[in-house]
Amino acid sequence: MTDGMKHPGTSGGYADKKGNQYELIWAVEYALKCIQDERRSITYEDLDPDLAEGSEFTYVDEHDSTHVFQVKRQKDTSDKWTIDSLERKRIFKAARSHVAAKRQYHFGSMISCTKLRELSNHARESDNFNSFVQYVSANQESMREFEKLAELESLGSREEVWKVLQGMHFAVMDEGEYKKIVITLAEAMLDGAEGSVLFSAIGSVLLDNLRKRLTKNELLDLLAQKEIFVPEDKAKQTARDKVRDATARWQRSVRRELLDPEILRDETTELINQLDSIRLSFIVGVAGSGKSAVVNQLVEKLQSQNAEVLAFRLDRCADFNSTKKLGKRLELPKSPVASLQRAANERDAVLVIDQLDAISLMSGRLPNSYDAVADLIDEAMVEGIRVIVACRLFDLENDHRIRRIVEKWQAERITVNDLSDDVVANAVMEIGGDIARLTEKQRELLRLPLRLVLFKEIVDQPDAYSFTTPISLFNAFWDRKQKLCKIAHPELRFSDTLELIAETMSNKQVLSIAKRELNRNDYIKDAEILASENLLVIDNRHVSFFHEAFFDYVFARQWLSEGQTLVEFLCSQEQGLFRRAQVRQILEVLLAEEDFERFREEIEGLLLEKKTRFHIKEIAIIIFGNIGSPNDEDFDLALRINNKEPEIGQHLWRKLIRSNWFKLLYEKGVIQEWLDNDDLGLQQLAYLSLNNAVDDHDEIVAKLLTERCNIPKNSEKILRFLSWAEIYKSRPLFEILLDLAQSSDLSLDDKELWILFISLAEHKPRWMIELLTVCLKNALNIKFDNEIVAFRSYDNGFNRSIEQLSKSEPKLFVEAIIPYLLDAMYRTEKTSVLHDKLLSDAHFDYLSPPSERINNVGIALYNGAIYALTNLALTKPQEIESFLHVLASDNHSAAQMLLFHTFIANPKYFANWAAKLILEGGDRLKSGYLSDPYWVSCKVVRAIAPYVSDGDYDLLEGKLRDLSISYEWKLYKSRYKDKQLYGYTPGRTAFKFLSALDCGRLSPLGIRRLAEYKRKFSSKVLSSPEAITVDVVGPPVSPKAAAKMSDQQWFLAMKKYHKERVSLDLVGGAYELSMLLKQFTVDDPLRFAGLAIKMPPKMNPVYPDAILWGFSEASIPDNAKPVVFEAIRHIASLRSSECDEHLGRSLQHLAEDVPLDLVEKVIDRTLYSFRSKSDSSINASPNRDLEFEGINTTRGSLACSLANLLSHDKDGTRTAKVAPHLVKWASDPVLGVRTCVAHIIGACLQYEPSRAYEAFDQLIDTDDILLATESVERLILYIGNFVPEKIDPVVDRMLKSEEPKVREVGGNIAVFAACHWNRSQLMERILAGDKSIRKGVAKACTGMIGKSQSPKLVLDALRELMYDEDDEVREIVGEIGWSLSGHELYPFANFLKEFIESPSYIHAIPQLLICLEETTDKVDELIDLALHRFIDVNGGDIADIRTHASLDAYQVSDLVIRGLAQTKDKKRTSALLDILDRLVEINVFDINEKIERIERH
Secondary structure (H helix, E strand, O other): OOOOOOOOOOOOOHHHHHOHHHHHHHHHHHHHHHHHHOEEEEEEEEOHHHHHHHOOEEEEEOOOOEEEEEEOOOOOOOOOOOHHHHHOOOHHHHHHHHHHHHEEEEEEEEOEEEHHHHHHHHHOOOHHHHHHHHHHHHHHHHHHHHHHHHHHOOOHHHHOOOOOOOEEEEEEEHHHHHHHHHHHHHHHEEEEEHHHHHHHHEEEHHHOOOOEEEEHHHHHHHHHOOEEEEHHHHHHHHHHHHHHHHHHHHHHHHHHHOOOOOOOHHHHHHHHHHOOOOEEEEEEEOOOOOOOHHHHHHHHHHHOOOOOEEOOOOHOOOOOOHHHHHHOOOOOOOOHHHHHHHOOOOOOEEEEEEEEHOOOOOOOOOOHHHHHHHHHHHHHHHHHOOEEEEEEEHHHHHHHHHHHHHHOOEEEEEEEEOOOOHHHHHHHHHOOOOHHHHHHHHHOOOOOOHHHHHHHHHOOOOOOOHOOOOOHHHHHHHHHHHHHHHHHOOOOOOHHHHHHHHHHHHHHOOEEEEHHHHHHHHHHHHHHHHHHOEEEEEEEEEEEEEHHHHHHHHHHHHHOOOOOOHHHHHHHOOOOOOHHHHHHHHHHHHHHHOOHHHHHHHHHHHHHOOOOOHHHHHHHHHHOOOOOOHHHHHHHOOOOOOOOOOHHHHHOOOOOOOHHHHHHHHOOOOOHHHOOOOOHHHHHHHHHHHHHHHHHHHHHHHHHHHHHHOOHHHHHHHHHHHOOHHHHOHHHHHHHHHHHHHHHHHHHHHOOHHHHHHHHHHHHHHHHHHHHHHHHHHHOOOOOOOOEHHOOOOOOHHHHHHHHHHHOOOOHHHHHHHHHHHHHHHOOOOOOOOOOOEEOOOOOOOOOOOOOOOOEEEHHHHHHHHEEEEEEEHOOOOHHHHHHHHHHHHHHHHHHHHHHHHEEEOOHHHHHHHHHHHHHOOOHOOOEEEEOHHHHHHHHHHHHHHOOOOOHHHHHHHHOOOOHHHHHHHHHHHHOOOOOOOOOOOOHHHHHHHOOOOOOHOOOHHHHHHHHHHHOHHHHHHHOOOOOOOOOOOOOHHHHOOOOOHHHHHHHHHHOOOOOOOOOOEEOOOHEEEEEHHHHHHHHHHHHHHHHHOOOOOOOOHHHHHHHHHHHHHOHHHHHHHHHHHHHHHHHHHOOOHHHHHHHHOOOOOHOOOHHHHHHHHHHHHHHHHHOOOOOOOOOOOOHHHHHHOOOOOOHHHHHHHHHHHHOOOOOHHHHHHHHHHHHHHHOOHHHHHHHEEEEEHHHHOOOHHHHHHHHHHHOOOOHHHOOOHHHHHHHHHHHHHHHHHHHHHHHHHOOOOOOOHHHHHHHHHHHHHHHOOHHHHHHHHHHHHHHHHHHHHHHHHHHOOOOOOOHHHHHHHHHHOOOHHHHHHHHOOOOHOOOOOOOOOHHHHHHHHOOOOOOHHHHHOOHHHHHHHHHOOHHHHHHHHHHHHHHHHHHHOHHHHHHHHHHHHHHHHHHHHHHHOOOOHHHHHHHHHHHHHHHHHHOOHHHHHHHOOOOO
């Protein structure tokens, strides 16, 4: 069958099925489902014709529901299924039939149909048809898809579509991934074979039993013949035991650091609640936040519900590259998913993966195991197993591979935060503590779960509430544990054992050591006792501390007792990130124990020692800057360091600008010195210090600024400072801002500043209004061209502030701002064409209705006034009456509009007054929008109509019923003579007003008049006014009506709409109807081919042309091709030049099957078009797109279509018909057309080379600029591949051309000649050519890297070009990053080293860095060189967040940190640390935070 749908009796049988591997994967999965339950069955190729319609196999589930499956591997080469393509495959017809028979219809493919899947899902979720329509109506795209479905004859009514969608299921599965998943399922259920062998065995059972209904028993009997069996109960029990052993090991590892009684986390409740709806959940948080605790609570809950859980942590696994190998690492009988399924034995199964960050590119030890873990999650998801993943937030956000998993399965993310105050209070009470005795700082410390564990151990001790820092809490914990352990185990070497383990870990820079390391002096027994006390963890013959923070503490204790200096300690080994964490811990212990003298000694030693790495110095500086109350000795130390090492001093001062240092620096005169210094860097430090001090020292900050405000050069700096500072916290600072505003240093159109004052509007709205009034007073004095300059500026920050103010302080806003708006109207007033008495103004008259767009400053103020007035009208109308009378007496239309908006807000209160003003009529009624001047007054009438007295109502009706609008009559009369223009009949405004009145109170005459208006005018007259928009003219027949039209009705419509649109409404004419016809042809080419055949000669040519156009975009099935060819033949016979452009295009997808006579028709029309004079000659210009111009001419379009037909010439007969005309066509005077003829010449080369060469000579015998077009360049290369000597003179001509673009393309072709046509001598010439030639050479060589037959020639050329004197050439060479994307980099390592050292390297960033990040090759040396050079090239720009370099530096720091986390090579570690030091020294954005998150991994 040609429609692609399988019909009863058309099966290809065994051979056909065997060849369709993708379809077989689906069938095997459902066969496995049948083995799980004897009530299920599968029939591959059903005999029942009803079931077989559009179905590959039938599956009956345990509820006796029948499911039919249609599987299409792919749709030609398209990337998605559309409604049209599925309709052509008769999918919807089959689906409707099956759903009507109460069957579920499944469509599976490798190609997506996302919108249809969403529609079918929502159809099933909707309780009824109306709720479904409500859903799709809220989404334009969904609504379009639904309407398109409703237009299909195969589906019926809209409600029928909904019913069919309820029974349709769309699934997208990649063939390779799907097969792996199905094999995993098979291995979980069956023994006797594994992998592809097992899959093939099941597949052969199905293929050998086509058209037979197979249940569990039949399938197992057939598989038994192939020695495939269901595992025995013993095997299932073994799997269960192994899964539970693995989970128990995981639970033991996490319970050691949990509080007892355990804290029930809110995140656990959230996770449990989403289990039924979310299949994959990511539990994320910072290290130590309690992710494992949350997951453990979930696991315990699931176990209590008899679910089978497999939980494990990846950081305890050795390297693995497959799910099977991971299973072995976990001591499971099969892969984790297969083992879990076997253990669950049809019960609920949950897979828990803890420490996913172990596979992270950023910090993991197992980055090469990512693919296996991704496969593991895929397998679990497809098999219906819920997956819970715990991962550090840093790795999720920074590793694109982990994010890919989240996006693929639409995982839900739950963030584990620090404990809340209430949770801390409850936990303290549960462990016997007294929350009232804890200070605020202590409660803050206990928000980290680990610290609560420590506190529990000491809660009953006398000094339990004396801790002030994490260190002091650890001290108390240590003392308590040591005492208890000594009582229980007198022989225990408590301190010695822990310190030995800490020292060994420190020396190896690891977080766990082998158990055998403790053989010395038999410390193993001591370690086992400490493990029983939950201080150590012994797992898989490795020993570690129960928490990483405890290791830090123990190490610091042990180190401090030895009397060694930090410098001595650090210089003994490489100073990696592991050491950085240890330095931090030691310095924090010194501070906690108040050993300030030793602390300062260590800081000074670290900062002055040349051998100390900079990233270590940085952490010392950070800790020094965080001292709670620095004193004179600390200040003296800072001065000493600055004097001895000024560069280090600069970094030190940058960290001493915190609030805790401010008062000391102020008292020492440092801040004042910085402020008054001409060095901009020092000034910046001063202002940063002031900003940090606003909360605690705002009066000092204000004093310093006030002293400097009168100096002109300072005012702008102070203003910028105030915009960044949180000045809502300080009235003294705000007073400075007011002073600056009064002196005009701050204006309404200062776009950079107002966005920063939003917080002022939020926290201190009264202050903000105070500031606004000052700025408005100044702004009204600055005009240009009768406009207030500031009112025309656009500032989203200002608009948001106004919106906030009008909501929070409406009365103050009205009192303060509206007088300035009235003043603005007065200052910019002008006469109005629509008003006799009222005046217009430059800013507020006839605004468009409020919209989401950003308004200018003036309109933002005006809209804010409307909002404030309407708010007050509802809440305090009596308070604004006097103010409204001011508006009513104002002679500006914009003031009347403010008044009317207020009336509309509370019509009941203002009804009598509003009615009085409406009855006065006149100009006041025209205070509306540009698109409808009467709209607002109409709204007033509509609002007050229910509340006015009967007398006023009658007066209003009498006034408005026959309201005569002079401009309506003038417009009508002026256009009456033009018969083609209509739609402006008088009475429209009266209709609006009369419709606004309460219809139930209208007089008989009013009712009759309203009925007349309704007959006379469209209901659109009553539509709300809109902003000025561009509307689309639609077809004169609706798509829904057109779908039901017969051929005769189509011809009647074409006759009726023979001419183009003549009215000013949005109803189209011939063109719009033809576009509808074109779309219907695309959707159903066979039906409209039949229509085309009947078209008479004198029809408007837009209609036959539309059908040709439709054919060019349609997918035409084989059975429709003869009719389509006949239709094209008929249209061609009409000989209408208007149809010529689409004549050739209509055959573009049918080129192989086009009959010769139709080819001749296209040739005939091409000849005619070349004889016509419709396309005039066009002068050559290097800046014009000749090919675009050519394809948009009739003969150019026909030439391209002919070339397409010739490219499918099987025997030369088509080419023979064209060849005699080639030379003539190649002589076309229009260069754009010649670019199209180039395609024909290229297509003729196979069968008529001599004529093609002759035509080529004629083609290029014109202006040089033609040689630079893409089509001619391709033709030159094509001919050169066969007869390079014919192209030699062309290349020579191009290289000598006066046109730079031609020389550039000539350089490109010359590279191809040198590399592929044995013209290597050309390379020397072109490399010595001018800039244009070298640009072409660079472009060609860059694109050919890795693809050329002469790689050395290309690389040598690039070596020269990357040092080219011209930066444009070097920039093109810099594109090699794109050319190498996806390639192995190792073969180019030596070249890339040279390239990175060249001036072109700067242009390759960041794409080359991305290549280096994503490559699987081991090119560490290359990466390190690229990183070093990046810093050399960009220098100080790296620290400036306004530059591209700072963005690239963010990626560079990722590469460095990732390298440090993964490398075990000492030499490379040192090289990476060198780069890291430079990044820290430059102060790359967020670098210290990144290091802190990663330093231990």
